[in-house]
Amino acid sequence: MKITLKVDGVEHKLDVDPRTTLLDALRDRLGITSTKKGCDHGQCGACTILLNGRRAVGCLALAVAHQDAEIVTAAGLADGDELHPLQKAFVEHDAFQCGYCTPGQIVSAVGMMQEAEEGWPSVVTEDPNAEQVELTDTEIAERMSGNLCRCAAYCNIVPAISEVANS
Known part of the structure; x- marks a missing residue:
């Protein structure tokens, strides 16, 4: 089939x-x-892309x-040559080890920040009716839970996202 x-x-x-x-x-x-093939089952988030402005796992689409x-x-x-602020923050916070999940983590964070800005609540959002969701560390961790890191660099991933989200 021909597609564009x-x-x-x-x-x-x-x-295709x-x-x-x-x-x-x-x-x-x-x-x-830059889009990685991890689990090929939509469970790890390594293949996260923005699809028409929304987060999606490319392996299931x-x-x-x-x-x-x-x-x-x-x-x-x-x-x-100018990195996106989240890309810079991941480097500055050493928010990766092997780096395999990093592209998916960063793309997911971009989409997640947009969702929060638009007031989309998560299961940990204190006020689900708020026009904009405050991205606390707990909120970030919950919203990023679909992106797994085998190296467990979460202790640096969350602060990197928080720095950009709350600046």
């Missing part, structure tokens, strides 16, 4: 098998390797279902 995807601001026309996931289309067809979608990967967050 806009990835990191660039339009791509692809001919209907069973191809967005993750496989990004990595295997477009060579965008079929490419053909997202014709003309706008996709942002970790590679697309930077502005040329």
